Amino acid sequence: xxxxxxxxxxxxxxxxxxxxxxxLAALGLAVHFGYTGLLNFGQAGFMAIGxxxxxxxxxxxxxxxxxxxxxxxxxxxxxxxxxxxxTLRLRADYLAIVTIAxxxxxxxxxxxxxxxxxxxxxxGLAAFEGGFYxxxxxxxxxxxxxxxxxxxxxxxxxxxxxxxxxxxCLVIWLLVRSPWGRVVKGIREDENAVRSLGKNVYxxxxxxxxIGGMLGSLAGIIxxxxxxxxxxxxxxxxxxxFLYTALLLGGMSTVLGPVIGAMIFWAVLSLTQGLxxxxxxxxxxxxxxxxQAGQLRYILVGVALMLLMIFRPQGVLGNKKELSFA
Amino acid sequence: xxxxSALARYMGMLAAVVGVFAGLLLAAPAVHATTAPPPASESTxxxxxxxxxxxxxxxxxxxxxxxxxxxxxRISGVLRNAGAPVAGVTIKASxxxxxxxTETAENGSWSIGVPEQGAYEVELDESTLPEGVALAEGxxxxxxxxxxxxSNITTLFLLGEGIVLQGDTFGTKLIERAVAGLxxxxxxxxxxVGLSLIFGTTGLTNFAHGEMVTFGAxxxxxxxxxxxxxxxxxxxxxxxxxxxxxxxxxxxxxxLRRRGTGLVPMMIVSIGLALxxxxxxxxxxxxxxxxxxxxxxxxxxxxxxxxxxNNLVSLVVSLVVILIVAALLLxxxxxxxxRAVADNPPLAAASGIDVDRVIRIxxxxxxxLAALGGILWAYYRPGVSFNMGQQILLLIFASVTLGGLGTVFGALxxxxxxxxxxxxxxxxxxxxxKYVGALLIMILVLLVxxxxxxxxxxxxx
Numbered sequence: 001x002x003x004x005x006x007x008x009x010x011x012x013x014x015x016x017x018x019x020x021x022x023x024l025a026a027l028g029l030a031v032h033f034g035y036t037g038l039l040n041f042g043q044a045g046f047m048a049i050g051x052x053x054x055x056x057x058x059x060x061x062x063x064x065x066x067x068x069x070x071x072x073x074x075x076x077x078x079x080x081x082x083x084x085x086x087t088l089r090l091r092a093d094y095l096a097i098v099t100i101a102x103x104x105x106x107x108x109x110x111x112x113x114x115x116x117x118x119x120x121x122x123x124g125l126a127a128f129e130g131g132f133y134x135x136x137x138x139x140x141x142x143x144x145x146x147x148x149x150x151x152x153x154x155x156x157x158x159x160x161x162x163x164x165x166x167x168x169c170l171v172i173w174l175l176v177r178s179p180w181g182r183v184v185k186g187i188r189e190d191e192n193a194v195r196s197l198g199k200n201v202y203x204x205x206x207x208x209x210x211i212g213g214m215l216g217s218l219a220g221i222i223x224x225x226x227x228x229x230x231x232x233x234x235x236x237x238x239x240x241x242f243l244y245t246a247l248l249l250g251g252m253s254t255v256l257g258p259v260i261g262a263m264i265f266w267a268v269l270s271l272t273q274g275l276x277x278x279x280x281x282x283x284x285x286x287x288x289x290x291x292q293a294g295q296l297r298y299i300l301v302g303v304a305l306m307l308l309m310i311f312r313p314q315g316v317l318g319n320k321k322e323l324s325f326a
Numbered sequence: 327x328x329x330x331s332a333l334a335r336y337m338g339m340l341a342a343v344v345g346v347f348a349g350l351l352l353a354a355p356a357v358h359a360t361t362a363p364p365p366a367s368e369s370t371x372x373x374x375x376x377x378x379x380x381x382x383x384x385x386x387x388x389x390x391x392x393x394x395x396x397x398x399x400r401i402s403g404v405l406r407n408a409g410a411p412v413a414g415v416t417i418k419a420s421x422x423x424x425x426x427x428t429e430t431a432e433n434g435s436w437s438i439g440v441p442e443q444g445a446y447e448v449e450l451d452e453s454t455l456p457e458g459v460a461l462a463e464g465x466x467x468x469x470x471x472x473x474x475x476x477s478n479i480t481t482l483f484l485l486g487e488g489i490v491l492q493g494d495t496f497g498t499k500l501i502e503r504a505v506a507g508l509x510x511x512x513x514x515x516x517x518x519v520g521l522s523l524i525f526g527t528t529g530l531t532n533f534a535h536g537e538m539v540t541f542g543a544x545x546x547x548x549x550x551x552x553x554x555x556x557x558x559x560x561x562x563x564x565x566x567x568x569x570x571x572x573x574x575x576x577x578x579x580x581x582l583r584r585r586g587t588g589l590v591p592m593m594i595v596s597i598g599l600a601l602x603x604x605x606x607x608x609x610x611x612x613x614x615x616x617x618x619x620x621x622x623x624x625x626x627x628x629x630x631x632x633x634x635x636n637n638l639v640s641l642v643v644s645l646v647v648i649l650i651v652a653a654l655l656l657x658x659x660x661x662x663x664x665r666a667v668a669d670n671p672p673l674a675a676a677s678g679i680d681v682d683r684v685i686r687i688x689x690x691x692x693x694x695l696a697a698l699g700g701i702l703w704a705y706y707r708p709g710v711s712f713n714m715g716q717q718i719l720l721l722i723f724a725s726v727t728l729g730g731l732g733t734v735f736g737a738l739x740x741x742x743x744x745x746x747x748x749x750x751x752x753x754x755x756x757x758x759x760k761y762v763g764a765l766l767i768m769i770l771v772l773l774v775x776x777x778x779x780x781x782x783x784x785x786x787x
Contacts, residue, residue, distance in 0.1 A: 039590060039593075085773075086769060086772050086773040086776075087772065089776075090772070090776050092589075092590055093531045093589070093590075093593065093731075094727070094772065094776065096531065096593065097531070097723050097724075097727055097768075098768075098769055098772060100720065100723075101720055101723070101724065101765040101768060101769065102765075102769065104720055104761075104765060105762050105765050105766065108758065108759060108761060108762045109759070109762065111758060112756055112758045112759050113445055113472050113756060113758060114756045114759070116445075121444065121445070122442065122443045122444040122445075122473065123422065123442075123444060233443075237716075238601070241597050241600075241601060244594065244597065245598075248594070292609055295605050295608050295609045296605075296609060298601065298605040299601075299602050299605040299606050299609065301601055301602075301605075302598045302599065302600070302601030302602030302603070302604075302605060303598065303602050304598070305594065305595075305597060305598030305601065306595050306598035306599055306602065307598075308598075309591050309594045309595045309598065310582065310587070310591075310595060313591060
């Protein structure tokens with residue numbers, strides 16, 4: 001077993017575009033759940049909207065990158081408004097059920113064969129990332145960053161992804177410090193108290209839903225770009241639950257928590273995979289095969305989510321006083 | 327201290343359950359071949375990759391071709407001529423850059439595994455049909471089949487002269503879909519009633535309910551693979567479901583209630599539990615779809631309606647069970663106590679009702695009902711797989727929300743509406759969109775009547 005490589009693999013997970021996408025989507029959830037108290041279980045749907053909203057215009061009418069991006073964001077806003085209209089006046093668990101159902105509706109619709117021309121059904125869409133990589137300022141070649149060697153495409157997507165994450169963190173940090181942020185936190189603590197101060201609770205909730213949803217859709221685009229493909233199977237309900245695990249790991253009412261949570265989530269997954277596979281190959285573990293080792297990691301994710309919620313709901317960074325529930 | 331001892335006890339119970347479960351499933355594969363319909367040919371090594379098998383089928387025909395036994399998504403069917411199974415007929419599937427073929431087994435069944443869901447072209451090689459047997463008129467060959475959210479699709483090639491598909495007129499089709507929908511709705515109701523009872527008495531929206539459904543079907547498969555008679559396997563599976571409900575409540579939910587954990591954190595804990603249970607089942611059961619005994623059943627003609635025997639049995643069983651649950655709730659002391667707790671737990675406690683005992687019984691009943699629902703769902707799909715419960719979890723939620731969260735009879739009505747809607751919508755919608763309609767209806771009803779059909783206004787706060 002090569003512990004050096006296993007450790008390096010885990011460290012590498014800190015900086016992958018997928019981790020950035022998880023961080024961004026979890027940041028969106030932090031706005032929804034951590035700051036406003038909205039239980040959005042449909043973040044996977046927002047990510048799918050972003051990915052398809054970006055890929056379909058690019059492939060169907062050759063839309064240039066900014067236009068495709070704009071369409072994806074507008075689709076995301078429209079989805080948030082549609083979701084919010086019936087549910088934001090209702091109790092938290094209704095919002096949870098409706099958002100999870102809406103995300104699944106999106107997944108069923110992009111999977112259906114009737115729309116194969118547009119969405120590629122179960123196979124999804126590919127080859128829409130050309131516009132993004134044609135903007136690449138890095139010359140072709142290998143770039144060595146410490147122990148990691150990246151080609152120019154890898155480097156470009158990483159730089160863009162983490163710049164977006166940093167900007168999003170800055171914007172959200174400024175937002176939650178602003179008067180808007182104070183009202184939203186007030187809604188989380190006691191909706192009726194805020195309402196009695198004359199604030200339009202419904203409008204604030206809707207704004208929070210839209211902002212977090214747009215972050216989710218951006219994350220969806222970043223998630224698909226390095227893969228060069230968008231497939232509906234990636235946007236199931238489990239994606240949302242993994243995002244919640246990352247969010248709770250880091251701390252849900254913090255700006256940096258979701259980012260750190262996503263990093264820990266992927267590094268731990270990579271570390272356990274490396275260790276288990278290494279132990280199986282070297283014969284130290286004989287009662288597992290590599291497929292089962294992969295499944296074992298997801299059992300651990302589930303158990304970790306339960307234990308976190310029970311024993312440390314504020315996460316690594318959070319402050320126990322700032323929980324949307326006592 | 328209490329928290330730690332509760333956790334230790336929970337872990338102990340979990341370990342015991344997992345142990346029993348593991349033993350059962352480890353024993354299962356040995357006897358599995360005798361109970362499940364055997365795959366037609368065993369010629370391929372399970373490790374071979376997609377590309378390798380695709381090459382195989384180009385290089386040589388016949389017995390070296392893959393039947394895709396290693397994949398969990400399957401296309402299958404049964405070939406019968408005048409009620410008698412037809413063996414040794416070659417059937418090919420191709421699509422998405424993949425190709426596989428198989429022969430029908432002694433009992434006429436065939437099954438081809440495919441690497442991913444999508445559209446496949448299925449062709450029956452007519453030259454391999456026995457002498458004097460031909461495809462019935464109007465039977466497409468080759469035909470395209472498409473996965474619709476489940477990991478198993480069935481396509482039937484009808485043989486013989488003059489056989490036409492039943493229900494050509496719209497009216498007959500509508501009645502047949504309605505009967506199938508009623509059967510589906512009632513099996514949903516079994517799980518939905520349990521979920522609704524749990525919500526009503528504890529306020530918990532239990533996302534792990536889908537895994538309780540899967541657990542029942544997997545247990546039934548495990549017990550029957552051990553060689554137990556089917557009725558005993560099913561009874562034990564339902565008892566096992568009640569056991570899972572008991573262990574969950576005693577080991578996890580009761581300690582959490584004692585700590586005063588809020589409802590939203592409990593909901594997230596149930597998501598963690600769902601993930602852990604789902605992957606634990608995958609770990610021991612594997613990703614393949616397995617069939618319960620007698621999963622292929624003859625079609626029965628009842629007047630204008632033709633319905634498969636299993637669907638009919640499922641319909642009757644769920645109806646009877648639901649009527650029993652309703653009678654228990656309305657007529658017995660414990661039923662009255664349950665309704666009292668659902669209405670107002672502190673008041674119920676003050677009038678001398680042991681709230682914890684009621685909740686424990688509700689969890690056991692919910693577990694047993696979910697297990698029974700899982701067994702019936704395994705016959706309806708057909709097949710047992712690790713994510714079968716997850717597939718209907720949202721439909722169960724939709725039923726409960728439609729009827730009114732926490733109301734038992736609302737859950738029943740909601741389930742029947744969802745079941746009917748899912749099946750009848752296939753008359754117009756593509757089959758792979760059939761769940762979309764039910765979910766949309768739920769959202770629309772929330773717009774007009776957020777408390778659900780039978781819910782009371784104050785429940786939504």
